[in-house]
Amino acid sequence: MTxxxxxxxxxxxxxxxxxxxxxxxxxxxxxHHGGKFIVRIEDTDQKRLVPGSREKIMAxxxxxxxxxxxxxxxxGKYGPYIQSQRLDIYQRYARQLIDLGKAYYCFCSPDRxxxxxxxxxxxxxxxxxxxxxxxxxxxxxxxxIKAGEAYVVRLKVPDDVKVSWQDVIQGSITIKTENxxxxxxxxSDGYPxxxxxxxxxxxxxxxxxxxxxxxxxxxxxxxxxxxxxxxWDLPKFGHFPVxxxxxxxxxxxxxxxxxxxxxxxxxxxxxALVNFMAFLGWNYKDNSAxxxxxxxxxxxxxxxxxxxxPIFDIDKLKYFNKEHIKKLPAEELAKRIKQFLPxxxxxxxxxxxxxxxxxxxxxxTTLTDFLSLTEFVYPDKKADEKVVKKRIKDPIVxxxxxxxxxLLENLSEWTPEAIEAEVKKxxxxxxxxxxxxxxxxxxxxxxxxxxxxxxxxxxVLDRQVVIDRIADVLKLTHEA
RNA sequence: GGCCCCGUCGUCUAGCGGCCUAGGACAUCAGGUUUUCAUCCUGAAGAUCGCGGGUUCGAAUCCCGCCGGGGUCACCA
Numbered sequence: 001m002t003x004x005x006x007x008x009x010x011x012x013x014x015x016x017x018x019x020x021x022x023x024x025x026x027x028x029x030x031x032h033h034g035g036k037f038i039v040r041i042e043d044t045d046q047k048r049l050v051p052g053s054r055e056k057i058m059a060x061x062x063x064x065x066x067x068x069x070x071x072x073x074x075x076g077k078y079g080p081y082i083q084s085q086r087l088d089i090y091q092r093y094a095r096q097l098i099d100l101g102k103a104y105y106c107f108c109s110p111d112r113x114x115x116x117x118x119x120x121x122x123x124x125x126x127x128x129x130x131x132x133x134x135x136x137x138x139x140x141x142x143x144x145i146k147a148g149e150a151y152v153v154r155l156k157v158p159d160d161v162k163v164s165w166q167d168v169i170q171g172s173i174t175i176k177t178e179n180x181x182x183x184x185x186x187x188s189d190g191y192p193x194x195x196x197x198x199x200x201x202x203x204x205x206x207x208x209x210x211x212x213x214x215x216x217x218x219x220x221x222x223x224x225x226x227x228x229x230x231x232w233d234l235p236k237f238g239h240f241p242v243x244x245x246x247x248x249x250x251x252x253x254x255x256x257x258x259x260x261x262x263x264x265x266x267x268x269x270x271x272a273l274v275n276f277m278a279f280l281g282w283n284y285k286d287n288s289a290x291x292x293x294x295x296x297x298x299x300x301x302x303x304x305x306x307x308x309x310p311i312f313d314i315d316k317l318k319y320f321n322k323e324h325i326k327k328l329p330a331e332e333l334a335k336r337i338k339q340f341l342p343x344x345x346x347x348x349x350x351x352x353x354x355x356x357x358x359x360x361x362x363x364x365t366t367l368t369d370f371l372s373l374t375e376f377v378y379p380d381k382k383a384d385e386k387v388v389k390k391r392i393k394d395p396i397v398x399x400x401x402x403x404x405x406x407l408l409e410n411l412s413e414w415t416p417e418a419i420e421a422e423v424k425k426x427x428x429x430x431x432x433x434x435x436x437x438x439x440x441x442x443x444x445x446x447x448x449x450x451x452x453x454x455x456x457x458x459x460v461l462d463r464q465v466v467i468d469r470i471a472d473v474l475k476l477t478h479e480a
Numbered sequence: 481g482g483c484c485c486c487g488u489c490g491u492c493u494a495g496c497g498g499c500c501u502a503g504g505a506c507a508u509c510a511g512g513u514u515u516u517c518a519u520c521c522u523g524a525a526g527a528u529c530g531c532g533g534g535u536u537c538g539a540a541u542c543c544c545g546c547c548g549g550g551g552u553c554a555c556c557a
Binding site: 009012042045110113114121124127154170171183185187189193195197213216218219239244246248249280281289306308310311316319360362435442443446449454455 | 482485503506516517519552554556557
């Protein structure tokens, strides 16, 4: 069987990490089995439609490298791939269901429906449509439609039937039809509901595996009933566990349900995001393997997707980001960092930027860390008085700084090697306390007690800036 | 509340009746290397396998009950 899976987002906003993971899993599954990944836009709710979100969704796929095989933008032979452009199809199939006696017209007003629900709840019953319109005669239906009355089409759920399926992730699941409502299939505005649209489209688009979040489990029997009503073959169903926040409640904005855009803006690498999301519900070896998309394709499959809900762990994301940053060639790292550099960043030269990137590489958790690590490159930056006074107290260190300053002024070559060799020589010759002196020099020249390697960083600076900074610090310590 | 699902170190998990005095990874802590930080290396702590009953010579693994968590009950997807 050819594997054909789909990612079917509704354009009601920007998908967060959870929805994005569903896309990833589908894509990975398709590619692992040499199948197709289809993107279908489910915009059947015009009220909740957010303009522009369709493009944002595609942009996220692009950022992550999840190329689709069929969609509204790349085409395909099962289009259109936007549900609002398939309205006539759904209406046709809804009618077919009515003719088959598997669905019926319902004229109940929203007010009546909510009243029915309220009464049922008061009686402690599960809210369910009371089938008020089930046995309307053909004539009456026709009359009311002609009269312009608003109607919906409902699925006639058979009584006392057990619907069960072998979920490729969750295992066997059985639900009795007495717990299933006569679901609305066609809304009064002529649009289909999700339930009709997915089933019709998944069938027409020859989807082999319906893989989605487990919030859809309770809807699956409705879909199966629909397939059976149409007499269609069932696809395989698989439901991924939902991602939970650190407090074990549903992942929400406040604990990380941000979008790929947000994480990228915070300095996370798309490949780290992919690697991280892959392990949200799926496992492989010790769950710390640093894997790219291509390696993931090779090892990803549904049998290692778990049933219990994973918790979003930002530390794990940071770990993967660090690892992926470490793996990047310095040139590539520099390129990525560039997007985060402010206008006035003093280093313009490509080679110097790459050099700095290399110095900072193992010290970054996110790309934005580069900024704080390289603060010292701003020529006007001055060491903080408090930091200076805390780190440079020892008179020996102050004396050493005086001598090092003189040495640097007369250095014939301004390279990291030359600086390091000469400074080391003088430090050893005087038997100065190494740690303290280097820290003093570091704070004076690089502003911060936490920095990339001292001499390499120094060499990036103009010699005059270095001299001036040491002079400034000496002045500060003198005043004290 | 009804229905469905889940429950192993803080977190992700391995485990599918004896190899488990429960293994690994992330995070944490300690030590080593190092001019800071980080990297790298070594080590430590951390789980009475949600609880209680069974079944069995033997259970994290099978069965039942309870508890806890999640999902879902729309003319939203």
